[in-house]
Amino acid sequence: MFYHINGKVTAIEQNLAVIDCWGIGFALNATVNTLSHLQIGESAKLYTYEHIREDSFELFGFYDKQEKRCFEMLIGVSGVGPKAAISILSSATPEALAMAVISGDEKALTAVPGIGKKIAQRVLLELKDKIAKETSGISIGGGAAAAVPAGGSKLSDAVSALAVLGYSSSEISIVMKDIDVENTALEEIIKQALRKMLK
Numbered sequence: 001m002f003y004h005i006n007g008k009v010t011a012i013e014q015n016l017a018v019i020d021c022w023g024i025g026f027a028l029n030a031t032v033n034t035l036s037h038l039q040i041g042e043s044a045k046l047y048t049y050e051h052i053r054e055d056s057f058e059l060f061g062f063y064d065k066q067e068k069r070c071f072e073m074l075i076g077v078s079g080v081g082p083k084a085a086i087s088i089l090s091s092a093t094p095e096a097l098a099m100a101v102i103s104g105d106e107k108a109l110t111a112v113p114g115i116g117k118k119i120a121q122r123v124l125l126e127l128k129d130k131i132a133k134e135t136s137g138i139s140i141g142g143g144a145a146a147a148v149p150a151g152g153s154k155l156s157d158a159v160s161a162l163a164v165l166g167y168s169s170s171e172i173s174i175v176m177k178d179i180d181v182e183n184t185a186l187e188e189i190i191k192q193a194l195r196k197m198l199k
Contacts, residue, residue: 005061006045009038015086017061019044028061029082032090037063051082058082066194069166070094077126079119088112088123095190098161101127127164155181158189167197 005028007021017038018025028046038044046061047068060082062068067089074085074097088097091112100108101124109120158181162172175196179189 002048002050002059004045004047005059007043009040009042009044012038012040015090017044017046019046019061026059028059029086030061031067031086033067033093034061034063049082060086066094066165066197070097070164073127073130073164073166074123076130077123079122084114084119087114094165095161095187095194098164098190099187100124101164102157102160104128130163154184154186154189157186158193161186161190162193165194171197 005019005021005026007019007026009017010020010025011018012035015029015031015035017028017030017035019028020026028048030046034046046063047065049060049062049068049071051058051060060071062071071082071085071089074080074088075082080088088109092100092108096108099105104124106117106120106124109115109123110117155176159172159176162175163169172193175193179192181189184192
C-alpha cells in the first residue's frame with residue numbers, strides 16, 4: 001500500500017498529475033486544489049489513495065492529509081465514487097464542504113458538475129449521521145460538564161466540521177482544549193484546530 005509519493009512533477013493535466021519517482025511516472029488523479037500547489041519540474045509530495053477493482057487500478061493524490069481524509073469520507077457515502085469525490089473537492093475545499101454539511105447547504109453540492117440533487121442529499125444525510133456518531137463521546141477540557149452540547153453552538157459546529165474532515169473524537173478533544181471558542185468566529189476556530197492537527 002502506498003502512503004505518499006514524493007518526486008518530481010513531470011506533467012499536469014485536467015484532474016491528473018504525473019510524479020516521477022526513481023524513473024517511474026505515477027499518474028495520480030487529483031483535485032483542482034492539489035494541482036494548484038504543483039509546478040512542473042519541481043518536487044512534490046502527495047498523500048495517496050489506491051482504488052483497486054477487477055478491471056482497474058487507480059491512484060489518487062492529495063496535497064495534504066485533510067483533503068485525503070475528506071475524500072475517504074466522501075467515497076464512503078453510497079453512490080459517491082472516487083471521480084465524484086474528486087469533483088466535489090475540486091469545487092469546494094474540505095473546510096467549505098464541512099461547512100456545507102453542517103449547514104445542510106444542498107446548493108453547494110448541486111453546483112458541482114455531475115452531482116445531482118439525490119447524491120447531494122445523500123452526502124449531507126450520511127455525513128451528518130457519521131458526525132453524530134463521531135462526536136457523541138467528545139468532551140472538551142474533561143468532565144461531563146464540558147461535553148460538547150448538541151447542535152447549534154459554535155463549539156458543536158466546529159467539532160462537527162472537524163469530524164467531516166475525518167478526525168477522530170480523541171484528536172478533536174485534544175486540539176479544541178486551548179481554543180477560545182466564545183470569542184472566535186467559527187471559521188477561525190476550525191482553522192486554528194486544523195493548524196494544530198498538522199503540528
